[in-house]
Amino acid sequence: MTDRQQRIQALYEISLSIGPKESLEATADAALSGYLTKLNCSVGAIFQRFPHNGDIDYRITATIPASPRTNETLTAAIDELPATDTTHREFVDRLPIAGETAGGSHYYLLELPEFGVLALGKRGGEIDRLTRSALTPLNEKLAEACRSQLIESQLRTERNRFEAVFDAIPEPVANTVIEDGVERVTRVNAPFEETFGYSEQAARGRPIGELVAAPADHPRADGDGGSGIGPTEIRRETADGVGEFLFRRVAVDADAGEFIHHYVDITAQKQRQQEFERYQRLVENLPIGVYRTTPGPEGEFRLVNQGLVDIFEGSSKADFEELSVTDIYVDPEERKQFSDQLLEQGSVEGVELQLQTVDGNPIWCEVSGIAVEEDGETVFELALQDITERKERQQQLAVLNRVLRHNLRNGLNVIRGNAALLADGVDRELRSHVTAIEDRIESLEQLSQKAGTVRSLFDQGREVNSRCDLAALLSEVAADFEERHPEATLSVGEVGPVHVRADVRLKLAVLELLDNAVVHNDKSVPTVSIGVSDSESKPGDGWVDVSITDNGPGIPEDERRAIETGEETPLQHGTGLGLWLVYWTVSLLGGEISIADAPSGTRIVLTLPRALETTRVQPPNADS
Amino acid sequence: MEVTYCSDPGGELETALRSTASTASVEGVLLLATPDPTVRSAAFESVLAAVEVPVFGGIFPELIHEGERKDQGALVVGLPSEPAVTTVSSLDDGASFGDALDASLPAAGYETAFVFVDAHASAIESFVDSLFRTYSVGLNFLGGGAGTLEADNEPCLFTDEGVVGDAAVVAALPESMGIGVRHGWQEVAGPFRVTEAEGSTLHALDGEPALSVYSGVVADAADTAVSRENFFEVAKSYPFGQTRMDGEQIVRDPFSVDAGGSIDCFGELPEGEFLTVLEGDPDSLVEAAHTAAADAQAGVDSPAGIVCFDCISRVLYLESAFDRELAALTADKLPTVGALTIGEIANDGTGHLDYYNKTAVVGAIESP
Numbered sequence: 001m002t003d004r005q006q007r008i009q010a011l012y013e014i015s016l017s018i019g020p021k022e023s024l025e026a027t028a029d030a031a032l033s034g035y036l037t038k039l040n041c042s043v044g045a046i047f048q049r050f051p052h053n054g055d056i057d058y059r060i061t062a063t064i065p066a067s068p069r070t071n072e073t074l075t076a077a078i079d080e081l082p083a084t085d086t087t088h089r090e091f092v093d094r095l096p097i098a099g100e101t102a103g104g105s106h107y108y109l110l111e112l113p114e115f116g117v118l119a120l121g122k123r124g125g126e127i128d129r130l131t132r133s134a135l136t137p138l139n140e141k142l143a144e145a146c147r148s149q150l151i152e153s154q155l156r157t158e159r160n161r162f163e164a165v166f167d168a169i170p171e172p173v174a175n176t177v178i179e180d181g182v183e184r185v186t187r188v189n190a191p192f193e194e195t196f197g198y199s200e201q202a203a204r205g206r207p208i209g210e211l212v213a214a215p216a217d218h219p220r221a222d223g224d225g226g227s228g229i230g231p232t233e234i235r236r237e238t239a240d241g242v243g244e245f246l247f248r249r250v251a252v253d254a255d256a257g258e259f260i261h262h263y264v265d266i267t268a269q270k271q272r273q274q275e276f277e278r279y280q281r282l283v284e285n286l287p288i289g290v291y292r293t294t295p296g297p298e299g300e301f302r303l304v305n306q307g308l309v310d311i312f313e314g315s316s317k318a319d320f321e322e323l324s325v326t327d328i329y330v331d332p333e334e335r336k337q338f339s340d341q342l343l344e345q346g347s348v349e350g351v352e353l354q355l356q357t358v359d360g361n362p363i364w365c366e367v368s369g370i371a372v373e374e375d376g377e378t379v380f381e382l383a384l385q386d387i388t389e390r391k392e393r394q395q396q397l398a399v400l401n402r403v404l405r406h407n408l409r410n411g412l413n414v415i416r417g418n419a420a421l422l423a424d425g426v427d428r429e430l431r432s433h434v435t436a437i438e439d440r441i442e443s444l445e446q447l448s449q450k451a452g453t454v455r456s457l458f459d460q461g462r463e464v465n466s467r468c469d470l471a472a473l474l475s476e477v478a479a480d481f482e483e484r485h486p487e488a489t490l491s492v493g494e495v496g497p498v499h500v501r502a503d504v505r506l507k508l509a510v511l512e513l514l515d516n517a518v519v520h521n522d523k524s525v526p527t528v529s530i531g532v533s534d535s536e537s538k539p540g541d542g543w544v545d546v547s548i549t550d551n552g553p554g555i556p557e558d559e560r561r562a563i564e565t566g567e568e569t570p571l572q573h574g575t576g577l578g579l580w581l582v583y584w585t586v587s588l589l590g591g592e593i594s595i596a597d598a599p600s601g602t603r604i605v606l607t608l609p610r611a612l613e614t615t616r617v618q619p620p621n622a623d624s
Numbered sequence: 625m626e627v628t629y630c631s632d633p634g635g636e637l638e639t640a641l642r643s644t645a646s647t648a649s650v651e652g653v654l655l656l657a658t659p660d661p662t663v664r665s666a667a668f669e670s671v672l673a674a675v676e677v678p679v680f681g682g683i684f685p686e687l688i689h690e691g692e693r694k695d696q697g698a699l700v701v702g703l704p705s706e707p708a709v710t711t712v713s714s715l716d717d718g719a720s721f722g723d724a725l726d727a728s729l730p731a732a733g734y735e736t737a738f739v740f741v742d743a744h745a746s747a748i749e750s751f752v753d754s755l756f757r758t759y760s761v762g763l764n765f766l767g768g769g770a771g772t773l774e775a776d777n778e779p780c781l782f783t784d785e786g787v788v789g790d791a792a793v794v795a796a797l798p799e800s801m802g803i804g805v806r807h808g809w810q811e812v813a814g815p816f817r818v819t820e821a822e823g824s825t826l827h828a829l830d831g832e833p834a835l836s837v838y839s840g841v842v843a844d845a846a847d848t849a850v851s852r853e854n855f856f857e858v859a860k861s862y863p864f865g866q867t868r869m870d871g872e873q874i875v876r877d878p879f880s881v882d883a884g885g886s887i888d889c890f891g892e893l894p895e896g897e898f899l900t901v902l903e904g905d906p907d908s909l910v911e912a913a914h915t916a917a918a919d920a921q922a923g924v925d926s927p928a929g930i931v932c933f934d935c936i937s938r939v940l941y942l943e944s945a946f947d948r949e950l951a952a953l954t955a956d957k958l959p960t961v962g963a964l965t966i967g968e969i970a971n972d973g974t975g976h977l978d979y980y981n982k983t984a985v986v987g988a989i990e991s992p
Contacts, residue, residue, distance in 0.1 A: 005815075006867055006869065010868065013897045016897065036976055039868075040871045040975035064756065065756075065757065066757060067728075067731075070730055071760055122870075122975065124973070124975070125974060127869070131869065
């Protein structure tokens with residue numbers, strides 16, 4: 001075989017080793033091995049050019065031997081590589097370079113266009129000039145293989161990065177490709193499987209519309225998110241039912257028909273929004289005013305509901321943008337006091353204020369609210385109720401009560417005086433009539449007195465911050481009973497250490513029931529018993545029953561029904577205030593009253609709330 | 625270089641090993657043996673373990689000692705320096721073996737390495753490639769394939785891990801070594817393009833069944849018809865050659881043919897590359913051996929001994945003329961040891977490291 005034939009054959013066989021492998025390094029390594037084997041070279045390396053800080057770096061992609069600096073020939077070749085951008089240009093102009101070491105080895109540096117440099121070394125021989133020249137197309141082929149591998153490697157890196165991001169996205173994501181006009185899934189991430197119930201294996205190759213479908217009862221009019229303008233809200237079937245999503249369809253490669261479908265689950269957010277809207281509607285439609293203000297003597301409205309607008313007879317919420325809070329106060333000083341009180345206490349409840357409408361009409365309002373910190377400032381959140389009507393009714397009642405009781409007492413005094421005179425002047429036969437008049441006078445006086453008691457009951461309000469020792473209370477009641485009704489018998493059952501949330505009004509109610517049991521009793525010896533037990537009608541750990549049983553004729557049906565229904569009618573009314581006094585007292589204390597027939601009389605049960613251990617104890621006779 | 629030949633390993637080898645190892649000038653032992661039951665017995669492991677210096681080597685079809693073939697016995701060669709022995713296992717796995725090799729040996733002052741492989745392992749060329757990639761010409765290599773022609777799959781390498789098979793052993797020495805590599809086969813036809821091959825099995829050349837092309841060449845050259853029956857006998861005279869620049873072709877030895885006309889060879893035959901058909905004559909082969917020995921001795925200033933590995937198939941070809949080859953390999957006044965191997969490994973410190981067939985590789989160890 002001639003040298004020429006041998007050369008052509010060697011070059012051809014080198015070319016077989018040049019081609020893309022699984023990586024840039026493998027591509028370079030296989031080619032380098034081919035060069036060294038067929039050219040019978042002892043060392044070699046492939047360097048890649050890298051721009052670096054304005055200069056050029058030559059970095060090893062493949063080398064034989066593994067440690068190039070341990071070989072004298074390869075070291076000499078490496079030393080030829082330029083260190084700066086300037087020398088780089090000179091270096092490229094010099095390529096191909098052939099050199100010889102002091103030990104007689106030969107090395108060669110050959111250009112790999114747009115990639116780098118190939119270095120070959122041979123000891124005990126040379127690569128002749130013709131062969132070196134003939135290597136040029138192979139070097140170009142090698143450079144091209146390296147470049148394409150580099151690009152592929154970069155693409156692979158990008159793809160890996162893309163896939164890492166794809167898998168890391170916490171929302172459902174699907175990768176799709178349009179094939180034959182149908183957009184089919186190529187990949188899905190784990191959240192997609194969790195949300196829509198399709199693993200990547202199950203989803204791959206299927207139309208995306210099959211996997212992410214609109215509910216049957218929901219027309220598909222919510223768009224496909226592919227406009228590119230922005231995300232679209234859509235409703236889709238999920239593995240668990242139906243979900244709301246913010247959907248975006250992004251083109252990865254529009255020409256190739258590749259897209260990313262991105263679904264942000266906003267089901268919970270939408271539910272919260274709907275809940276908020278319902279709450280907002282509720283607040284808006286409340287017949288009370290709900291509003292936010294800033295503190296201070298003036299105060300600024302931040303938020304008002306329609307109820308407040310209505311109460312203050314405004315035309316719209318915009319009216320309050322023009323007003324300061326002090327403008328709705330009749331007395332600006334009262335605004336300042338209210339603000340100071342709320343700032344100091346943090347909350348207020350049931351503060352009655354005299355305010356005025358936007359037109360200046362005075363109204364009475366009851367205001368409750370809290371002071372909260374928001375974005376570094378204090379604001380008041382308040383609820384306001386128009387109590388003008390109630391205040392006026394209270395005034396009317398107060399006047400009527402005062403006038404009636406005063407006039408009634410005066411009138412009864414006059415009647416009593418005249419009845420006394422009349423008793424002295426009539427005979428025995430008519431005396432009974434005078435006695436009846438005197439009895440009715442006493443009854444009316446008691447009624448007047450009871451009306452006063454009722455008034456005082458309500459004056460104390462519903463707030464109860466004390467607790468009452470039932471044993472002590474009943475002991476006192478028994479003593480009073482004995483004094484007031486010596487003809488009657490009272491038995492008090494065994495009472496353990498039981499405390500109820502009550503004040504002195506409870507004793508009043510119990511005494512009233514005992515009085516009724518004796519006064520309206522038709523037996524020769526009225527007998528009454530009191531018992532205390534865990535509640536039968538409510539949870540026993542929170543409630544106590546105080547039952548009062550007599551041997552009387554029972555409560556008239558009309559009175560009983562009035563108490564049970566809580567209201568009287570012209571056709572259904574009692575004869576006095578006694579049972580109402582008990583009913584109101586128990587109600588004010590937070591309890592309930594029930595009436596039942598006993599085997600030989602009536603049994604009235606007062607169900608009262610147990611007191612907390614921390615509540616202070618009030619002596620039962622604090623009012624006496 | 626202390627050399628002891630033991631004609632009866634069962635009676636003398638243990639003593640010879642101990643004696644050589646205890647010699648003051650000996651720091652390591654190269655052990656070359658024929659497939660004697662003694663060196664293949666389990667007890668021999670403990671004999672090796674008891675030797676005070678590192679022992680490495682292999683079992684070969686025959687040995688070479690002082691110009692003679694030895695088809696039995698063992699050669700115990702005392703080395704003046706302690707060898708750095710590396711055993712590379714699993715040579716049936718085609719992966720890279722670079723991780724098993726210590727790349728720092730040249731930097732540590734080692735210049736030469738004996739390398740023996742199990743000749744019947746399947747990844748010999750991958751291992752040789754790893755050697756070259758790791759060391760290039762940083763080390764001069766000399767060695768070959770161990771084992772028997774019967775391919776009995778018995779352990780055939782003496783290593784620092786005992787007597788092993790399916791492996792390779794590399795023993796590096798700080799002494800320099802002159803190396804000669806020659807085969808003397810000459811191109812008779814070709815080149816032919818390998819159009820279909822699988823590993824070391826050649827299916828087609830230039831698009832024709834490999835046997836058909838090969839038979840045509842042999843018929844022209846020797847006027848002999850090749851058949852499956854006479855293939856081995858004919859093929860020993862007409863091996864294949866792989867071309868490389870600036871050097872003898874690398875011989876690939878065909879040894880059998882199947883019914884489909886595919887030819888099995890020692891060594892891989894990559895598709896796309898070219899093969900020539902080589903022929904030899906006793907004179908050219910003997911001359912090549914002589915040149916290899918001369919090259920080896922010329923590579924050092926003061927040789928202390930000759931170590932040579934000659935392919936067993938050259939014996940089969942040369943027959944009685946092999947005595948002349950042995951004489952050519954043997955140097956006057958220098959101890960000469962070696963073995964007939966199944967494949968050879970060597971580089972002369974200039975070019976590529978390859979796995980050879982039908983080649984004589986010779987090393988001349990520099991005096992310490």
